[in-house]
Amino acid sequence: MTETLDRAVTVDEPVLADVTPDEQAVIAFAEKVGVDQAITYGVAMAYVGDRLGLWAALAGAGPVTSDELAGRTGLAERYLREWLASQAAAGYLEYADGRFTLTLERAAVLAVPGSPASVAGGFELAATVWAITPLLADAFRTGRGISWAEQDPRLAGAVDRVFHPNYLTYLVDEWLPALDGVVAKLAAGARVLDVGAGLGTATLMIADAFPDASVHGVDPLEDSVREATARAGGRATFTVGTATDYPLDGWDVLFFFDALHDMGDPSAAARYARRAVADDGTVVFVEPAAADRLEDNLHPVGLAYYATSTALCVPGALSQAHDHAHVLGNQAGTARIADVLTHAGFSSVREAARTPFHVVIEARP
Numbered sequence: 001m002t003e004t005l006d007r008a009v010t011v012d013e014p015v016l017a018d019v020t021p022d023e024q025a026v027i028a029f030a031e032k033v034g035v036d037q038a039i040t041y042g043v044a045m046a047y048v049g050d051r052l053g054l055w056a057a058l059a060g061a062g063p064v065t066s067d068e069l070a071g072r073t074g075l076a077e078r079y080l081r082e083w084l085a086s087q088a089a090a091g092y093l094e095y096a097d098g099r100f101t102l103t104l105e106r107a108a109v110l111a112v113p114g115s116p117a118s119v120a121g122g123f124e125l126a127a128t129v130w131a132i133t134p135l136l137a138d139a140f141r142t143g144r145g146i147s148w149a150e151q152d153p154r155l156a157g158a159v160d161r162v163f164h165p166n167y168l169t170y171l172v173d174e175w176l177p178a179l180d181g182v183v184a185k186l187a188a189g190a191r192v193l194d195v196g197a198g199l200g201t202a203t204l205m206i207a208d209a210f211p212d213a214s215v216h217g218v219d220p221l222e223d224s225v226r227e228a229t230a231r232a233g234g235r236a237t238f239t240v241g242t243a244t245d246y247p248l249d250g251w252d253v254l255f256f257f258d259a260l261h262d263m264g265d266p267s268a269a270a271r272y273a274r275r276a277v278a279d280d281g282t283v284v285f286v287e288p289a290a291a292d293r294l295e296d297n298l299h300p301v302g303l304a305y306y307a308t309s310t311a312l313c314v315p316g317a318l319s320q321a322h323d324h325a326h327v328l329g330n331q332a333g334t335a336r337i338a339d340v341l342t343h344a345g346f347s348s349v350r351e352a353a354r355t356p357f358h359v360v361i362e363a364r365p
Contacts, residue, residue: 039090041086042086042087042089042090042092043090043123043126044127045083045086045087045090046087046090046092046110046120046123047123047124047126047127048083049083049087049110050110050120050123050124051124052073052075053073054069054073054075054080054083055102055107055110055111055120056111057069057072057073058093058100058101058102058107058111059102059107059110059111059112060104060107061102062101063096063097063099063100063101064099064100064101065098065099065100066080066081066084066100069084069100084100087100088100092106092110093106113161113164114168115165116165116168116169117165118161118164118165119162119165120161121158121160121161121162121164122162122304124154124157124158124161125155125158125159125161125162125308127152127154127158128151128152128154128155128158128312129307129308129311129312131152131154132146132151132152132311132312133311135150136310136311136315139315139318143318143324144318144319145264145315145316145317145318145319145320145321146315146316146318146319147315147316147319147320148220148221148316149221150319151312151316155312156198156199156221156223156224156227157199159198159258160198160199160201163201163202163257163258164201166355166357166358167201167202167205167257168205170353170355170358171202171205171206172205172206172209174353174355175284175286175352175353175360176206176209178352178353178360179282179284179352179360179362180282180352180362180364181282182253182282182284185252185253185282186206186209186210186213186253187210187212187213188212189212189213189214190210190213190214190252190253191213191214191216191249191250191251191252191253192206192213192214192215192216192251192252192253192254192255193216193217193218193246193251193253193254193255193276194206194215194216194217194218194254194255194256194257195217195218195243195246195254195255195256195259195269195273196218196219196220196243196256196257196258196259196260196262196263197217197218197219197224197225197228197238197257198219198224198228198257198259199224199227199228199231200217200224200227200228200229200231200232200236200238202255202257202286203215203217203228203232203236203238203255204228204231204232204235204236206236206255207232207235207236208235211235215235215236215237216236216237216238216239217236217237217238217239218238218239218240218241218242218246219238219240219241220240220241220242221240222240225238225239225240243256243259243263243268243269243272243273244265244268244269244272246276247276248272248275248276249276250276250277250278250279250281251276251277251278251281252277252278252281252282253277253281253282253283253284254273254276254277254281254282254283254284255283255284255286256269256273256283256284256285256286257286258286258287258288258330258358260285260287260328260337260340261287261288261309261313261317261328261329261330261332262313262316262317262330263317263320264317264318264319264320264321264322264326264327265320265321265322265323265326266326266328266340267326267340267343267344270283270340270341270343270344270346270363271344271345273344273363274344274345274346274363274365277365278365279365280365281364281365282362282363282364283341283346283362283363283364284352284360284361284362284363285337285341285360285361285363286358286359286360286361287330287332287337287358287359287361288305288330288331288357288358288359289301289354289355289356289357289358289359290302290305290330290331290332290333290334290359291333292333292334292335292336293333294331297331301356301357302331305330305331306329306330306331308330309329309330309331313329313330314327314329317329328340334351334359334361337361338351338361341361341363345365346363346364346365347364347365348362348363348364349361349362349363349364350362
């Protein structure tokens with residue numbers, strides 16, 4: 001079936017007759033777009049390799065031919081021959097004398113799920129963005145939101161894979177120690193709530209690092225709660241809930257991991273958290289890293305975040321929102337988030353830590 005993408009508005013064919021473009025600038029930009037498109041095709045093939053376990057099969061295998069890889073995997077040699085060539089052209093595999101090699105360093109990035117350098121989940125996330133484009137184009141016309149339940153079913157798992165290496169690298173060793181007194185509270189058995197816990201990755205890292213803490217997570221998606229509970233094995237508990245209906249039990253530490261910007265009314269979520277936290281407690285907001293000015297976010301990380309914000313975060317928030325003005329997007333920046341938290345009643349708000357991909361904001365009553 002061929003998809004027809006209707007234009008949002010009817011316009012005349014662009015006319016450039018009155019302006020003489022810089023021919024070299026046109027050529028240079030066309031080349032850039034062509035390279036970007038080539039990268040897109042290569043990334044699609046990298047995702048195929050991820051789905052089929054090809055990266056894992058290549059890790060540690062040394063130089064292999066397509067016949068040898070077919071023997072290792074049971075997959076069709078003719079497809080593998082073309083796939084290997086595409087990934088060599090992409091610079092993901094080395095090629096020499098008819099053989100293809102995934103180096104140890106590249107395997108750490110592509111083939112080892114527990115590696116702090118793993119980014120293979122980004123291929124799956126990109127696939128979910130492509131899958132949503134017809135519905136997203138319609139949302140551009142109508143302004144309606146797209147809930148996570150309407151998104152591609154791979155989304156929750158893909159997001160979990162993307163964030164896992166960052167949490168693994170920074171959460172326990174850097175982010176928690178950067179917070180005022182939080183490590184001591186956790187070690188002493190703090191009552192902890194993770195709001196928007198997803199599949200429970202960050203929640204369980206905290207539970208494992210601080211076994212005396214009482215750790216609980218809430219998420220609005222039943223499937224996510226079910227999987228998080230299965231993963232937990234009793235180390236933490238999970239229930240279905242939103243950012244404004246969990247128990248107001250005087251929690252010692254509340255966490256929002258990459259969640260506040262996905263909420264239709266982040267101000268309401270912040271006000272509720274202010275009511276729910278103990279008087280001497282802490283609320284921690286981990287958000288995608290962003291500068292406060294748009295022009296300072298115009299780089300590859302900003303591109304990834306603005307694109308996923310357009311396809312996933314803003315549509316999800318709009319599906320919950322009564323007032324579109326409240327929707328943050330995932331590049332809100334510390335200043336805007338701090339303004340939301342201050343108006344919610346927190347007396348102390350500060351940026352506690354920053355990495356290339358995340359910012360950690362601490363809020364105190």
